Amino acid sequence: MAASNVAVLLLLAILSSAFTTAHGQILHNGRWKLLKRSIGISAMHVALLPNGKVIVFDRTDFGASNISLPSERCRNDPRDQALRHDCWAHSVEFEPLGRSVRPLTVLTDTWCSAGALTANGTLVQTGGFNDGERAVRYFSPCDGCDWVEDEEGLAVKRWYASAHVLPDGRRVIVVGGRGQFDYEFVPKEMSSGAASTFELPFLRETKNASENNLYPFIHLSPDGNLFIFADTKAILLDYEHHRVVRRFPEMPGGISRNYPSTGSSVLLPILLQHNVSGAIEAEVMICGGAMPNASSLAAKGRFLPASNTCGRLKITDESPEWTMEKMPMGRVMGDMVLLPTGDVLIVNGAGRGSAGWYMGREPVLHPVLYRSGVAGVANRGFEVLNPTTTPRVYHSTAHLLPDGRVLVGGSNPNIKYEFSGVMFPTELSLEAFYPPYLGAPRRPRITGMKPGTEITYGERLSIEAQLEEGVGEEVVVTMVAPAFTTHSFSMNQRLLVLEVGGVRRSSSSRGCYVVEVVAPASAVLAPRGYYMVFVVQEGVPSRGRWIHVM
Template sequence: MMSSSRMLLIMILGAFLLLLSSLDLLVQVVEAQGSWEVVVENAGIASMHTAVTHYGTVVLLDRTDIGASQLPLPNGECRNDPNDETLTYDCTAHSAVYDPASGTVRPLFIQTDTWCSSGQFDADGTLVQTGGDNDGFSKIRTFTPCAADGDCDWVETDTPLQNGRWYATNQRMPDGSQAVIGGRSCDTVEYVPSSGAPVYIPLIANTNDAQNDNLYPYVHLLPNNQLFIFANRDSILFDWTTNSVVANLPTIPGEPRNYPSAGSSAMLPLSGFNGWTDAEILLCGGSTYGAFLNPAAALPASITCGRISPLDTAPAWAMENMPMRRNMGDMLLLPDRNVLIINGAGNGAQGWGNAQNPVQTPVLYNPNAAAGTRFQTLTATDIPRVYHSTANVLPDGRVLIAGSNTHQFYTLTGYLPTELRIEAFSPPYLGGGAEPAITDPPAELAYGQAFAVTVAGGNPLFIDLNLLNPPYSTHSFSQGQRLLQLETAVPTDAGGGAYTVTTTAPPSSVIAPSAYYMLFAVSDGVPSYASWVHVG
């Protein structure tokens, strides 16, 4: 019979092991919330507009009328601009290209003012950049990317916008053009390249208010070839082929949602498993009306999200609460088809000095979970990111965070100083298991083309192939963002721990406007390093 002292010792040892197990579980849970790393201590500029090219490099872009930046132009080059309201002869850069592989930042030359402008990638991977302030108001600029060791730079085209645009939104269209929609005192849509005169959109005019809460409208290309356009609290279905309003959708409850009240929006992933027919729009955050007009009041941000299926016969907003109030949040579609909400503030609105109470805790939203269980809070950053900050998914699955400048000029001290550091956030899926790898990615895909890839590693019962379109991130909205889940057959054993996954490319340019996409293999929620694939 076991002695009482020995039994007591075993009980104590068991309790100790249980405690260690609990602590280990706690550590695992904490580690599963994601991690942060400062990847550039001083980029020289605060990126107001950010986009990832198909070379894996990142275009950083600020405005030009802020005076000197901290990034010199090379070889004694200077910008001579008599229209600049701050510094007409400027030998510093206001755009740059960052290479995540080497950590280097190369200055770029931009001539006209890109303050609060818009952009989108063309089918060939060229970044088209439109509008801005002052001498940039009617400008169209292009950046054709190159390898990290190249010397590609901005080109200011001779063809102007028909309507000058400031705070507009771009959307790449199925015919290869870009729709440029809205802007301050601009209630039209025009197409680049031009296909006729600009067309009046009543929604943009009717949703204006004393704060101009109709700026940077949320625009999504739906799988029926119509545009979902949202401004302030209202939205429409717009037939871009006839330039006509098809339907007026219900008003979302709650606060204004667009600039300067600044919520964010994303179209949830489209899936080949349901024939690409289901489209849902998610919209989260915003500001109490009056926050922009009376910034000293520090009015609370919105806590609500709305979700709508705009192509339903009777579309309606389904509302739910975020874990915390937030405006100026960036909403990103992640490779695993979840949504990341990151950056922002809990009080105030967009604008110089209007934001207070930075929200430094990202939130993960699972669109496939039951209502009430969709949100998960993640690891907080030490760096506030509020007005003029950006967020972009990198090919390795990390999220690049840049910018934040609540001041008219670069102000590197005091409350919420201009932020020149660049961070990378690793979501919970990184480090959570063995990463799969695509060993034979296609370089080109035609619409409807059947193809197969070999995926090394991962669980053959749970391998997804997802295409992610790199957007143009600015002012809490990722213009052109799109994620497509390909319909896959059951993987077959390719030997050596690898599996062959057979699938079919998206059927048309309505589902996948021609462009470069990041192709991710995702196994048990863990994404591979992306392969760049040109679709169309």
Template sequence: MAPLLKALCLALFFVYDSAAFPSLLPGGGKGGLIPNGKAVFSVNFGLNDGDKSDYETGFRGAWKADNPNSGVSSMHLQLLPNNKFVWYDAVSLGPSNITLPEGDCRPIPGKPNQVDCWGHAVEYDIETKEIKPLKFMTDAWCSAGGLTPEGFLLSLGGFADGSNAVRILKLCENCRWKENAQGLARPRWYSTQEKLEDGSFVIFGGRREFNYEIVQSSLQFEKQLVDLPFIKETTDPFENNLYPFAFLLPDGTVFLLANNRSIILSPRSGQIVRELPVLPGGSRNYPGSGSAALLPLKISASKPFVTDAEVLVCGGGVHDGTQQAEKGNFMPAIQNCGRILATQPGAEWEMDMMPIRRTMADMLLLPNAEVLIINGATDGVSGWTLARNPTRKPLLYSPKKNLGERFTELAEARIPRMYHSSTAVMPDGNILVAGSNTNPRYLYKDVEFPTELRLERFAPPYLDPELDKYRPEIIEDSSDSKLVYGQIFKVKIKLDDNEAEEDDIKVTMLAPPFTTHGYSMNQRLVVIDPIRYSRGKVTLMAPSNGRIAPPGYYLLFVVNRGVPSRGMWVQIL
């Protein structure tokens, strides 16, 4: 932090506490200027911009069995703020490995007096490892999802009777899905859901749907449908633009990539602000199935404006990959990555190369502001039996390193995870790894890649036991968990590292994504520079508005030179 500006922030802090002076921003923290007339926030990458680097480790990660039976194949996966996961597949894929409670079976549409007593969704307690079946009434196969500002799971679209469905799962102990089978304006199968700055969602596309709609966090709302010819323009004979990549940018526009083209869109008006250059290499969306993420946004008082946001896109398939795979020709997946400054007019893609080519991978933002690329295959595309050669080595991507030096290969997995696998960051920093079913039913033998129900945890390098002496511990009872835009909040930590200085400490806020088909929807990581760190107390300013951090629940981590604490749930509104 620049010395003069840092002194100003500290002076303001000592004159006012958070009760007497709730925000350094005018207008009650809704965004704006600090008293000297300069904007508060800026965006860039990395956790340590000072002289010290992150603590070094030669640890390449470790795999551990978590549970031998997930009950249901984890096609869709979401972590909830009550430390429970929900995952589900399709009601149309036949028997799973868990049944619904006796007397609570699902009526089968179009088949009078017939019921389905198999579970197709479960809730998983990460502490007790207890699995509880949840009953769907509509088919959520290849649907979209995300957390509402209240922390509820909002599931949109799916197949057949579920294609127009809106579903909500709340956080109570015995909550059940609430569903409105006709809640959406159009069918949404293989569509993308992205949270906007006010907590509403935009849902893009779906099979043969060249439009989008704005959706509220409820079962019923006024339908708002907007045509978007761009989606039709990017459709190959085998589509390659399903589950398009969408990211809310800090100016309120949305970056949208479909196939190999991308635009900046004003979601409320439907206006295309500009089109970006074509991303070379092939198709990036389903069934080509690359992966993508909005890289971490860094906010601090030392850099005046939030103007920059970068998008990373890696892997995918050739344009005719599906056609070739159906003939038994499994084409090599894309090995390159593109990174672009999405907020800058005239920006070009910066191309990089992964050590391993990849399709169907998950891309996760980690608590230390690095990126994990995990799961997938080297040949073929998404679809039943349409890929070969699983990629077992995760990749660590370090955004702040120089081009050509950003990838590190990590410890190899034992279990192949391909089509319909999913992953998520857990509160303790481990990665839950689940699913993989390349078959049209639950098949456990006599196929090349059996349906996979085993759960694993992957420990990234920052969980090296040798780094534990540098690991902060959040004292939750003495920390603020309810945040208000632009206002001061405090986090109390215990840290045995006596050499830790103010510039060593950063705080990250991770929005847990909804992961399906290699794409983590609503994923976001905000890196916050503290105003002050002293005697175990970290003083910070919350993000200024929902364009930087949409309202809702985040996992907050305190990071000491790349070593994160266990996460604490916070809610910002």
């Protein structure tokens, strides 16, 4: 990284070394902690299960990993391009609190695949490369469970596709992939004469010389349709009737946002208090990326600067227009993580180049916090946070944990595992980033929830929590869906700000309050499944409590 860039980043870090909540509580700018020097594999794909454990995997054709399978579980695969008799694990189960690692057996190649959690907490994982192109894999949240694979679970090959769970919590839609300009459902459509795949010409329209339409960004709109973004364009898809119901304005600036000019995207927090028109609003935010030719030029040794722009689009407006903002630094291959406060953490990535083997330069070590204005801080804006010492570029990941930390891992821009003699060695480590709110001297604590952890739509909930006294009783309650993270996009990531009906003191103990909230009204707002609930006071969240929306 150039010396001038380092000086600018240090100055920004100093200026943003702390920020203050509305009642004067100072929250410092985050810290890093190494959780595990090696989990044996590189964290290319990450999913959090409702038992609190994290499923991590990379690909089967890297060759030998650094963690072995029990001898009776070796895989024999004549189609594997690296190791046909393979006694090494390429997937693990990681327990964040105890930091234990359990090797798992995945048989088909998961390279650049997709996934989502269904209503019962099962991870449904789709596609990949070589013998995994049509595979659907299942992992249940139970002790001792392992992968169950269906090698023909998809109708067509899906490599670099995206997936999203649908409101019923049972079906998953899988969109696009290299050479695929359509979508399908898991489980497959079974009715007589029904098509297995459905054409989506939008994906052809957004394919340019470097593609830049792979891993399209997908978000479920409050009207039940799917927002799909690729390259610079976006549509609203009625997936039930297989028609595009809306085309949005093109994102200005000429920056490609999808793989390999990889930016990232989130659906900003959905406030369940209705606006004056009685509607629920939804706003998408997309940050980073690169010029459309960044990948082809990087292959020739010329590394273009990454974009420092973000765009926000209210997809529920009658006439939406992009609002453009600038991040403190450019970033390609960054991960956007919704925090329990409703703020957005942007972490990982590079300042030049594109996604792909050896294609990135100038790793961005400083995370950035984008304040959404939901809890504790009124104004939107960016804060530069404390840097990591570990570059995490291509094939890196970041994921929210129930205790409010962010799990950060991966980074392998090499064709196989390389630990020396390369610009960016393969990373097998996992770190935890502690956002600024974890520097607070006290944080709320959920002590009880009625009627329980299983809730229905529109139900009234009473959450008992220990809150700080003397700074006001106003609280925010958020509900966060666990995501599936790979290639700078957290599929199915979703945060809802629940309607608070009142806050009253509890008679049970000093500092204890009862927060009355209303569950989301329908499955298009919150697809059936598991969520983490957080009580947030003055910008500081409690630990998450798992609930199951039935």
